[in-house]
Amino acid sequence: xxxxxxxxxxxxxxxxxxxxxxxxxxxxxxxxxxxxxxxxxxxxxxxxxxxxxxxxxxxxxxxxxxxxxxxxxxxxxxxxxxxxxxxxxxxxxxxxxxxxxxxxxxxxxxxxxxxxxxxxxxxxxxxxxxxxxxxxxxxxxxxxxxxxxxxxxxxxxxxxxxxxxxxxxxxxxxxxxxxxxxxxxxxxxxxxxxxxxxxxxxxxxxxxxxxxxxxxxxxxxxxxxxxxxxxxxxxxxxxxxxxxxxxxxxxxxxxxxxxxxxxxxxxxxxxxxxxxxxxxxxxxxxxxxxxxxxxxxxxxxxxxxxxxxxxxxxxxxxxxxxxxxxxxxxxxxxxxxxxxxxxxxxxxxxxxxxxxxxxxxxxxxxxxxxxxxxxxxxxxxxxxxxxxxxxxxxxxxxxxxxxxxxx
Amino acid sequence: xxxxxxxxxxxxxxxxxxxxxxxxxxxxxxxxxxxxxxxxxxxxxxxxxxxxxxxxxxxxxxxxxxxxxxxxxxxxxxxxxxxxxxxxxxxxxxxxxxxxxxxxxxxxxxxxxxxxxxxxxxxxxxxxxxxxxxxxxxxxxxxxxxxxxxxxxxxxxxxxxxxxxxxxxxxxxxxxxxxxxxxxxxxxxxxxxxxxxxxxxxxxxxxxxxxxxxxxxxxxxxxxxxxxxxxxxxxxxxxxxxxxxxxxxxxxxxxxxxxxxxxxxxxxxxxxxxxxxxxxxxxxxxxxxxxxxxxxxxxxxxxxxxxxxxxxxxxxxxxxxxxxxxxxxxxxxxxxxxxxxxxxxxxxxxxxxxxxxxxxxxxxxxxxxxxxxxxxxxxxxxxxxxxxxxxxxxxxxxxxxxxxxxx
Numbered sequence: 001x002x003x004x005x006x007x008x009x010x011x012x013x014x015x016x017x018x019x020x021x022x023x024x025x026x027x028x029x030x031x032x033x034x035x036x037x038x039x040x041x042x043x044x045x046x047x048x049x050x051x052x053x054x055x056x057x058x059x060x061x062x063x064x065x066x067x068x069x070x071x072x073x074x075x076x077x078x079x080x081x082x083x084x085x086x087x088x089x090x091x092x093x094x095x096x097x098x099x100x101x102x103x104x105x106x107x108x109x110x111x112x113x114x115x116x117x118x119x120x121x122x123x124x125x126x127x128x129x130x131x132x133x134x135x136x137x138x139x140x141x142x143x144x145x146x147x148x149x150x151x152x153x154x155x156x157x158x159x160x161x162x163x164x165x166x167x168x169x170x171x172x173x174x175x176x177x178x179x180x181x182x183x184x185x186x187x188x189x190x191x192x193x194x195x196x197x198x199x200x201x202x203x204x205x206x207x208x209x210x211x212x213x214x215x216x217x218x219x220x221x222x223x224x225x226x227x228x229x230x231x232x233x234x235x236x237x238x239x240x241x242x243x244x245x246x247x248x249x250x251x252x253x254x255x256x257x258x259x260x261x262x263x264x265x266x267x268x269x270x271x272x273x274x275x276x277x278x279x280x281x282x283x284x285x286x287x288x289x290x291x292x293x294x295x296x297x298x299x300x301x302x303x304x305x306x307x308x309x310x311x312x313x314x315x316x317x318x319x320x321x322x323x324x325x326x327x328x329x330x331x332x333x334x335x336x337x338x339x340x341x342x343x344x345x346x347x348x349x350x351x352x353x354x355x356x357x358x359x360x361x362x363x364x365x366x367x368x369x370x371x372x373x374x375x376x377x378x379x380x381x382x383x384x385x386x387x388x389x390x391x392x393x394x395x396x397x398x399x400x401x402x403x404x405x406x407x
Numbered sequence: 408x409x410x411x412x413x414x415x416x417x418x419x420x421x422x423x424x425x426x427x428x429x430x431x432x433x434x435x436x437x438x439x440x441x442x443x444x445x446x447x448x449x450x451x452x453x454x455x456x457x458x459x460x461x462x463x464x465x466x467x468x469x470x471x472x473x474x475x476x477x478x479x480x481x482x483x484x485x486x487x488x489x490x491x492x493x494x495x496x497x498x499x500x501x502x503x504x505x506x507x508x509x510x511x512x513x514x515x516x517x518x519x520x521x522x523x524x525x526x527x528x529x530x531x532x533x534x535x536x537x538x539x540x541x542x543x544x545x546x547x548x549x550x551x552x553x554x555x556x557x558x559x560x561x562x563x564x565x566x567x568x569x570x571x572x573x574x575x576x577x578x579x580x581x582x583x584x585x586x587x588x589x590x591x592x593x594x595x596x597x598x599x600x601x602x603x604x605x606x607x608x609x610x611x612x613x614x615x616x617x618x619x620x621x622x623x624x625x626x627x628x629x630x631x632x633x634x635x636x637x638x639x640x641x642x643x644x645x646x647x648x649x650x651x652x653x654x655x656x657x658x659x660x661x662x663x664x665x666x667x668x669x670x671x672x673x674x675x676x677x678x679x680x681x682x683x684x685x686x687x688x689x690x691x692x693x694x695x696x697x698x699x700x701x702x703x704x705x706x707x708x709x710x711x712x713x714x715x716x717x718x719x720x721x722x723x724x725x726x727x728x729x730x731x732x733x734x735x736x737x738x739x740x741x742x743x744x745x746x747x748x749x750x751x752x753x754x755x756x757x758x759x760x761x762x763x764x765x766x767x768x769x770x771x772x773x774x775x776x777x778x779x780x781x782x783x784x785x786x787x788x789x790x791x792x793x794x795x796x797x798x799x800x801x802x803x804x805x806x807x808x809x810x811x812x813x814x
Contacts, residue, residue, distance in 0.1 A: 023693055027552055029733045124547075130694035132547040139546070139724070140531075140539040140715045145434055269700070272679070286430055286711035287537035290701035293676070295694055304693035308547045315727060317546070322722075326436045 004069070004314055006032040009062030011084050012075040013039045013055075015182055016098060018048050019303030020072060024310075032070075032310055036062050038084075059084055063091060070313050071095045072306060078102040089113040089121060094318075096309040098302060100126040101190075104199035104215050107206060111321055120318035125305035127200045128153060128278050129296035132308065136292070137207040138319050141282060149208045150246035151280035152273050153200040155297030156183040156191040157223050157243045162274040164231060165240050171226060183276050183297040194222035194243060194259040201245040205257055208247055210323025213332050219258040219379050225391040226261065229366045230343055234393075239263040240271060241393055255330045256375060261393040263341065334376040339397050343368040345389035352384070353377050370395065411476070411721055413439040416469035418491050419482040420446045420462075422589055423505060425455050426710030427479060431717075439477075439717055443469050445491075466491055470498060477720050478502045479713060485509040496520040496528060501725075503716040505709060507533040508597075511606035511622050514613055518728055527725035532712035534607045535560055535685050536703035539715065543699070544614040545726050548689060556615045557653035558687035559680050560607040562704030563590040563598040564630050564650045569681040571638055572647050578633060590683050590704040601629035601650060601666040608652040612664055615654055617730025620739050626665040626786050632798040633668065636773045637750055641800075646670040647678060648800055662737045663782060668800040670748065741783040746804050750775040752796035759791070760784050777802065 008024075010017060017037070024032050034054070042055045062068055063084075071088045073095055075081045081099040086106075088095045090113060097103060103110065103123050114121055124134045128151075137149070152158050156178045163174035175188060190196050198220045206212050223243050234241045242264045247257040264271045269291040273279030278296030283289045295301035323329075339358070342349060344367055354371035361368045378385070378392075385392055415431075417424060424444070431439050441461070449462045469475060470491075478495045480502055482488045488506040493513075495502045497520060504510060510517065510530050521528050531541045535558075544556070559565050563585045570581035582595060597603050605627045613619050630650050641648045649671045654664040671678045676698045680686030685703030690696045702708035730736075746765070749756060751774055761778035768775045785792070785799075792799055 019693075023552070026692065028735075029730075130697060132543055135547055136539055136543070139719065140542055145430070145711065145714075284711060285433065286426075286707040286714075288702050288708065290537060290699070292697070292699050294697035300693040301695065304552065304691060307552075307693075312546065315729075320722060323436075328435075 004031070006030075006070050006310060006314060007067050008032060008034045008310070009065060009068040009071045010034050010037045011059065011062065011071065011073040013037055013046060013050070014074065014076050015299045016074040016302045016306070018046060019299035020074065020306050021048050021050060023300065023303045023307050027307060030307065030311060031314065035068060036065060038062055063087055063093070068093070070310065072310065073097040073099065074306065075099065078105070082106060085110070085121065086113060089117055089119055092117045092119045094120040094122075094313055096122045096125070096306055096313070098123065098125040098306060100196065100199040100203060104202040107203065108212055111324075114318065120313065120316070122309040122312060122317070122319065123203065124309050125302055127203050128280060128294075129155060129298075130294040130301040130305045131278055131280060131292045131296070132305070133204060133280050133292060134207050134319070137204065137282070138322070141208070141284065145285040146208055146249075146282070147285060148246065148248045148283040149204055149280060150244060150248070150270075150283070152242055152270050152278050153197040153245045153280070153296070154191055154194075154243060155276040155278055155295070157194075157197075158273065158278070158296070159183050159276045160192075161223065161240070161242060165235075166274060181276075182299065189224070192222050192224045194220045197243060197245040197259045201247060201257060201259060205247045206321070206324070207319070208323075209249075209255055210321070210326055210329050211255070211332060213257060217332070219260065219334065219375055219382070221260040221385060221392055223261055225386075225388060227343070227391060230391050230393070233341075233343075233368070234263060237263065239265045242270060242273070244270065244394070249330060250333065250336050253328065253330050254333045256333055256336045258375060261391075263393055263395050334374070334379055336375050337372050338375055338378070339370065339372050339395040340378070341368060341370050341393045341395055343391045344387075347384065347387045347389055349384070349390075352381055411438070413437075413477050413717060413721060414474050415439060415441045415717070416472060416475040416478045417441050417444045418466065418469065418478065418480040420444050420453060420457070421481070421483050422706045423481040423709045423713070425453060426706035427481065427713050428455050428457060430707065430710045430714050434714060437714065437718060438721065442475060443472060445469050470494055470500070475500065477717065479717065480504040480506065481713065482506065485512070489513060492517070492528065493520060496524055496526055499524045499526045501527040501529075501720055503529045503532070503713055503720070505530065505532040505713060507603065507606040507610060511609040514610065515619055518731075521725065527720065527723075529716040529719060529724070529726065530610065531716050532709055534610050535687060535701075536562060536705070537701040537708040537712045538685055538687060538699045538703070539712075540611060540687050540699060541614050541726070544611065544689070545729070548615070548691065552692040553615055553656070553689070554692060555653065555655045555690040556611055556687060557651060557655065557677075557690070559649055559677055559685050560604040560652045560687070560703070561598055561601075561650060562683040562685055562702070564601075564604075565680065565685070565703070566590050566683045567599075568630065568647070568649060571633075572642070573681060577635075588683075589706065596631070599629050599631045601627045604650060604652040604666045608654060608664060608666060612654045613728070613731070614726070615730075616656075616662055617728070617733055617736050618662070618739060620664060624739070626667065626741065626782055626789070628667040628792060628799055630668055632793075632795060634750070634798060637798050637800070640748075640750075640775070641670060644670065646672045649677060649680070651677065651801070656737060657740065657743050660735065660737050661740045663740055663743045665782060668798075670800055670802050741781070741786055743782050744779050745782055745785070746777065746779050746802040747785070748775060748777050748800045748802055750798045751794075754791065754794045754796055756791070756797075759788055
C-alpha cells in the first residue's frame with residue numbers, strides 16, 4: 001500500500017468540479033486533498049463550502065506549486081483544457097481529465113507527452129460517465145480477441161430519446177428537460193449532433209484495438225433531425241431508436257467505426273438502457289458479449305469516476321497503451337456495407353449510391369427508403385444528410401466480411 | 408510495454424483447462440505459451456491437440472522448472488489446488504487460479520503468502536465467470552463509497568431457474584439439462600446449495616470492503632428445496648425467484664452478507680439476467696447503481712477470464728488489497744432484520760423467532776408465512792430449513808439501519 005497523500009490542483013469548479021469537491025470530502029480513506037482551484041470567476045456564488053484562499057484565476061498558481069502532485073482538469077473549454085493538460089504533462093505532473101473533446105482530438109500528442117515526460121494522464125471519466133470502460137479495455141480485455149465495442153455513450157441524447165419513446169413527449173420538450181436537469185451541455189449540438197459520443201468512441205477505440213482514428217474521419221450523425229414519422233415508424237416495428245456508437249472488427253485485420261441512430265430491437269442489451277444511463281456491450285471471441293451499464297451523466301456520477309482515476313494515482317497507475325504496440329494492428333476501413341433507413345421529403349437523394357434498394361415508401365408527407373450503401377459513400381454525402389427533411393438510422397446487420405470471423 | 412514472455416505451467420486439463428489451451432493458441436499477441444501441463448491421467452482422450460511430452464502427472468515437474476514464470480491452476484479438487492498454489496507462492500512463482508472454494512477458504516493465508524514471498528495470486532476468473540468484478544472492485548471502486556454488491560454469481564442455478572420460470576420446465580429436468588451442457592458441477596450440491604455463490608461472495612467482500620468473513624459464518628441457503636408451489640406463488644406476484652448473493656452496508660460501520668433465493672421484481676437489473684449468465688450490481692454513494700453482465704459458466708468464458716489474469720501478469724499486476732489497510736473497516740453483523748417467505752408443510756416452524764408475522768396462508772397441501780426475522784436467528788435455525796418440506800426466499804426491503812446512509 002502506497003501511503004502517498006495526493007495534493008490536488010483542480011481546474012474548473014462547474015457542475016463536475018463541485019461534485020469532485022463534495023466526493024473527496026466524503027471519501028475519508030482517499031488520502032486526497034484539494035489544495036488549490038483555478039476558476040474563471042472567484043466571486044461567483046457556488047453551492048459548496050470552498051474557502052476563498054483556495055481559489056485562483058491564474059493556472060500558474062497550480063502548475064508552479066511544488067506541493068501539488070496531481071492535477072484534476074474539468075474545465076468546460078477544450079482550448080483551455082489542452083493548454084493546462086499539455087503544460088502539466090510537460091512538467092511531469094500527472095493529470096486526470098474529463099474533457100473528451102480535447103482528449104479525442106489530441107490523443108497521439110498526449111500519449112507522446114506522457115511517455116516523454118514519464119508521467120500519466122488518466123481519463124476514464126471522459127468516456128462513459130461512471131462505467132469503467134477504458135480501464136477494463138486497457139487491463140482486462142488486454143488481448144486480441146476483442147471483436148466489437150458498441151453502446152450508448154451519451155446520456156443526454158439517451159435521456160431525450162427515452163422521453164420520446166417511453167413517455168410520448170415531443171423532441172423539443174424532452175431536450176429542454178434534459179437541459180434543465182443538467183444532462184445536456186449548454187450547446188446541445190455537442191450531444192445531439194453525436195460529437196460527444198464520437199469523442200468517446202475515438203478514445204475507446206485506442207484502448208480497444210490500439211488504433212487512433214481522428215474524429216474527423218469517423219462518420220457521425222446525430223438525432224437532431226428525428227421526426228414524428230421516424231418515431232411512429234420505429235414504434236410500429238417494435239424497436240427503439242437509440243444513438244449508438246460502435247467500433248467493429250469486420251475482418252481479421254480490418255475494423256470500422258461510426259456514430260449514428262440505430263433501430264434497436266428488444267432482445268438487444270442496449271434496448272433497455274434508458275434515461276440518462278449509458279450501456280456498453282463488449283463482444284469477444286470467447287466470452288461472447290459482456291454488458292456494462294451505469295449512469296452516464298450528472299455531477300456526482302462523473303465526479304465519482306474522476307475519484308476512481310484520482311485513487312488510481314495513489315498507486316501510480318497509468319495507461320500503458322499496450323495494444324498500440326501489437327505487431328499487427330487492424331486497419332480502419334469505411335469500405336463496408338451498411339443497411340440504412342433514410343426518411344426524406346424534398347431532398348433529391350438519388351445521388352446516394354445505394355448498392356441495393358430494399359424498400360421504398362412514398363406518401364404526400366413523407367418518403368423513406370431502406371437500402372444497402374457503403375459507409376464511405378455515406379461519408380462523401382455527409383452534408384446532404386443534414387438537410388432538415390432528412391433523417392438516417394442504421395439497421396444493424398452482420399457485416400458481410402465478418403463471416404470470416406468466429407461468431 | 409513489458410516484453411516478458413510468459414511460460415506457463417498449467418495444472419488441470421478439464422473443461423476449463425482445455426478452453427485455456429485453445430484461447431492461448433488463438434491470442435497471437437499474448438506472448439504466452441503453455442510449456443507443461445500436470446494432469447491426473449496422461450492417456451485420457453481429450454478433444455484438443457496437445458502433444459504428450461507437455462503432459463506430466465507429477466506437479467513437481469512444473470514447480471521445479473526454472474523456465475516457468477507463471478502457474479495457472481484449474482484443478483477440479485480444492486485440496487490439490489491448495490497444495491499446488493501455496494507451494495508455488497512459497498517458491499515465489501505467481502499463480503492464476505480459478506478455484507473459488509479453495510481461495511474463499513484460505514484467502515487470509517494466501518494474502519500473507521503473496522506478501523511474504525513477494526509474488527502474486529490472481530483469481531478474477533474464480534469470481535464471476537467472464538465479468539471482471541474483482542479487478543473492478545480492487546482498482547476502480549477503490550474508495551469507501553461502496554454501499555452494496557449484489558448479484559447472480561452462479562450460472563448453473565440461474566440456468567435452472569430460467570428454465571423453470573421462462574420455459575415452464577420442472578426443476579429436475581432443468582438440473583439435468585444444466586449438467587448435460589456442462590454448466591453444473593459434477594456434484595450439483597456445490598451449485599444448488601448456494602456454496603459456489605457463497606465462495607464468490609466471500610472473495611468479492613474482501614475486495615469490496617476489505618474484510619474477510621469465513622464462508623462458515625455466512626448464511627447460505629440454496630434452491631434445492633424449491634417446489635411448484637413456490638414457483639406458482641412467484642409467478643402470481645409477477646416476480647422471479649433468483650439465487651442472489653449480496654454484501655450490503657447496513658450502517659456506516661456495519662455490513663451484512665448472505666446467499667439465498669430472492670423474489671426479484673421486473674424493475675430490478677438482475678431480473679433479466681437469465682440462463683447461464685451472471686449479473687452484478689455495484690451500488691455506491693455517488694454513482695448510484697452500476698451493472699455488469701456476462702457469461703458466468705462454460706469453458707471458453709471462464710478460460711478467457713483466466714487469459715485476462717494471465718495477461719495482467721505480463722505487466723506484473725497484483726491485487727494490493729488496499730481496502731484491508733483502511734483505518735476504519737466496517738464490521739460484519741448478522742444482527743439485521745430480513746423479511747422472508749417460508750413455505751412449509753409438516754415442519755413445526757414455531758421456534759423461528761419472527762419479530763413480526765405479516766402474512767400467513769394455510770391449505771391442505773401447503774402453508775406459507777411472510778415475516779420479519781433477524782438474520783442471526785435464521786442462522787441459529789439453519790438446520791431446520793433443510794427439511795425437505797421447507798423453502799425460504801428473501802423479500803428484499805431496505806434494511807432498517809440503512810436509513811442512516813445516503814440513498
